[in-house]
Amino acid sequence: MSGDLRSYIIRRLLMVIPVLFGVSILIFSVVQLFNPIERAALFIRSEREAANVEGIIRKYGLDQPIHIQYFTWLSEVLRGNLGWSKVVSKPVLDALVTFLPATAELTLYAAPITILLGIYLGKKAAVHKDKAIDHATRTLAIIGWSMPTFWLAIMLLAIFYGYFGGLFPPDRLSVEASIYVQSGKFIRYTGINTIDALLNGQLWIFVDALRHLVLPTLTLVVVQVALLMRVMRSSMLEALGQGYVVAARAKGLDLKTVIDKHAGRNAMIPVATLSGLLVSGMLSGVVITETVFNYKGVGWWFVRAASQLDIPSVLGFSIFAAVLFVITNLVVDLLYAYIDPRIRLT
């Protein structure tokens, strides 16, 4: 590892600290909008404690000056105490751990499909600029981009669940499958249904889980792919206009090689920066998608919490989303610096 790469990594890691500190202050400020009793819920860890709100207010000093409250709250958060989620009657951290595999499963399918499809279509549109395929993909992109996620999800549900008689149902599993999954015969390795089903050798559960995944995955892909396609198209157009592309063609290289090897690879660089946006889009997307399809992941839990004013869950999930997003951006930047030496020096 060269010296400037090491110093870049250190600088970039240090930048994370003020951002996370700021995130904690922002969340804490939101907390201040509530009265002490509602805030007390942030510290409750069990049903027994919930009965003694006055005690909680005194114990965690919710009647203390604001900066002392902040550090009390922060030290609890850092120890993993995010409060009590009343919508699922368990601590917020446990709720996150419970619901995360379902969301991970959904994005495990949606993200790769979105990325591959977006890059493929964007490239095609750029190479055939102003031809039929370009207009078709661009029109689809604009419609996808303008489509309210929740409306698309509702229409898919009405058509593929309602009209086609239960072809692709909502929820995560059918009743029979979920009874079997919760019985002792089925070992939960990962919490991700399709993977666990294969590991247990239960093909019917795999198929059942997959049928439930089709519509939420499709919704996420349609909404996300538009952005990726658009960026890939303009990035590819720019790459195709570069001198090295003209030079490669002039030397007599065939079009396919030039498009794939020369222009295509360089056009990928701006697209890679979208990974952060993609994670953010997926997180926002699952919130709506899981709600419409009653798919019990973190997004579903977040919306239930928000509509029933379960503040600790709302803030807990917001912190989780911010940390995840900050880490993704960190990883993207570091990979970037590794690939492209120019970035380390700025």
Add this chain to the structure above:
Amino acid sequence: MVMPYLSSRKFEPRLREIRFTVKRLRSSPLSLAGITIIAAFAIIAVLAPVLAPPADPSRPFNIPRDGFSSEPRPPSREHIFGTTEGQYDIYYGVIWGSRTAFVIGIVVVGASLLLGISAGSISGYYGGRIDNIIMRITDIVFAFPGLILAVAFAVALGRSMESVMLAITLVSWPTYARILRGDILQVKQETYVEASKTLGGSDYWIITRHILPNAIYPLFIVATLDIGSIVLLAAALSFLGIGVPLGYADWGQLINLARNWVVGPPHDPLKYWYTWAIPGAFILLFVLGWNLLGDAFRDILDPKIRRR
């Protein structure tokens, strides 16, 4: 002394560029479609009191109810788009919902611009420590996925039209601050800024007379075109049940009311289609109008591909 060829309108570069932009816009069918859609919605919003006269003119945004039973009723002479759950009139809801959409879009864009321009011009012009502080604040907002932070704010602020607009403003101003800051950093290097400084121009004078006029137009365009996505975000909040109060004329709210009626009884699965199809089509068309216009603008204003 003013040199005659410089003051001549014909050669004024900014004007020439605007003319070129308008020409390109007029020759692009997609942008024309966008403008037509937006104009149609504007007409609906302005004529709302005529198209759907409110029973109580002091509270026009409350959708009238025809009874209280939960099952929606199909389009009829009395309710041309039918009624949704709780017997709210869908036609009234979508017509006044157009006005809600414009109010949200314009207020949020205006407020975000105000915040973004103040923060961005201070940040870009003064640089140094104040710039660092403002940019770190924007970093904090950018650390959250937009929808999630907006939900958190909206929950904290309570269920009302004002809190929806405030929540979205708090999420969207940093983008404008960043854009303006970047543009100012470029303009700041220009000789005319240096000249004004040498002549003793105050900071306020330089920012408002020299820097902003030369950096702000792209920002105005970007912000205006954001109305579509802002309305989309507001609709999402209302759909999730944390936006406007129950019964307020809003497209997202109407779809929220339709959630129990997506799939009808087995023999007629699309029985309640009007409850979700009509309000959804309004949202899609509205956002599509802005995005069509925005897409045309993006190609035209991008200096790298502008004249290709």
